Amino acid sequence: MANVTLRNVRKTYTGGFEAIKGVNVDVADGQFCVLVGPSGCGKSTLLRMVAGLETVTGGEIDIGGRVVNQIEPADRDIAMVFQNYALYPHMSVYNNMAYGLRNRGMAEAEIKTRVAEAARVLELSAMLERKPRQLSGGQRQRVAMGRAIVRQPKVFLFDEPLSNLDAKLRIAMRVEIRKLQRRLNTTSIYVTHDQLEAMTLADVLVVMNGGQVEQVGNPLAIYEKPATTFVASFIGAPPMNLMSTRPDEIKSQLGGSATEADIVGIRPEDFVITDQAPAGGVALPLTVEAIERVGAETFVYGSREQEDQRVAATPGELPPGEIIVRIPGTDAPAIGQKIRVAAVRPKLHLFSADGRTRIEA
């Protein structure tokens, strides 16, 4: 049980590359913190710094009121679950879990109780004598979890633990991890590039980009009020539609205090297909380019007449001028049809020209 505090943490490699550019994060005791961001954003590096596997070149990492910058990984009282599980291939499941306890000189009887308890929780009791290679991906993942929980550490660290699993198992394990963490009430830091995992697991969500924290907060609060265009397009699938207000009709529709905004973002589900332009909102004419029906909802891909409406430098997948509209059910306009979509004022996200500042209208 401990809180984890990162104070202006930095990592500069010997070549001069700055991987982490001053990160401040505060994870309270028992909270589940998720670091999310595109690959190369530094989230894994940051986690490995907390684990003690990477040196800290600036700032302080504080676990349970103790600065651990110079402390060996073994003495930080943390446990880590690796992406490739990092099980000891030559040891049985039992020994994999017992290894960390034996290294700390725990009595065999106590080890046995702890491993048996972890195995029961993770439904591994029947396979304690097996070697990792005789297990499925999901079982290996659970052994890796077991190795972490038998230690009863202050903090769990997860480095993309689910990305080697297939989609179905990933969802099941995601729920398992959350339930387990709630029950053990152990402070956890979890790294993922999957925004859905991030949204569903986090008490505190930390969105990272280019070695910096873009936004910290409750996942739903971030979803509802993204602070930057990066966060806006990274959190949420399909991504938020981001459009420049400058060269076209959007700005004239906005009016009022929103006139200094240069970028407007609208989530696909906030559009409605309608001919009525809502007051203070935005209405756009679109030509339907493609339709994706996934059962409960349908995605309409439309193009706008004007080019260059899309804001660059986001991890979104849309080409410029393309808009995604998400509508419930399966009723959708035909391809090639000209439609009008509209979003009401409270659903608009306004940003400055560089996308770094959110403007509250």
Next chain:
Amino acid sequence: MQKQAIFQSKLLPYALVAPQLAIVLIFFYWPALQAVIQSFLLQDAFGLSTSFVWFENYIELFREPAYFEAVVRTFFFSFAIAISSLSFALLLAVMADKPLRGSMLYRTLLIWPYAVAPPVVGVLWIFMLHPSLGVISRYLRAAGVDWNPLLDGNQAAGLIILSAAWKQISYNFLFFLAGLQAIPKSVFEAAAIDGARPMRRFWTVTFPLLSPTIFFLLVINIVYAFFDTFGIIDTMTRGGPGTSTVTLVYKVYSDGLLGGNLGSSAAQSVVLMIMVIVLTGIQFRFVERKVTY
């Protein structure tokens, strides 16, 4: 998984393997067969008459005390060479595996000695340790050590073991380094987080995970020490002083070519051949099964 190539002509596949088969037949099977035949023959001292004597050469050989001395000596040399070169190479590989500046350079330097031919290795070590020429010998003598491998059999044996092991370090190093790099880094990291100190990490994680490599290299090194040390022995000691560095292979050479006893020499090489077959058999049998984790 088996891939099956489809050939239009039935002769083509045979034609393709023919050159390799020819090489193996002419340079391996044929001399081997010659040796087997020779081992059943006895020649008189002048090579004028040859008679077929069945197993007499073998019986004679096994009655000869010098042969048993050579057997014991060869096994001792082999294990000494294998174990010293394996452990030193493993130490170097573990060190070189660490992320250090310029690691490519000294990895390359550590591999180089493998390209040196055995007789050259012999000459190199002679320059260093010859009682009157050697650089190191002078310091040894200055330090009060009665260093003279030309007269002292034990010192000569030590010299052979040292130089043969030195040469093999590069080869072992290469395999160990590859073996170490095949182990995911995260396994070592997990062990570090699990509270295992470096020495314990080595013995409980690195060493067991390298055991297939170690076993493979052990067999390879023993075979090397049995056969490929001939060049080193011939340049450094010629089996001497006395017979203190005569190994089985060197005995084949000295009895046959120097002593003119072709029958016994052939019988000895047949015995050696059987040993290699057994060693290779062990290799194939165990490398696949027992040692894998």
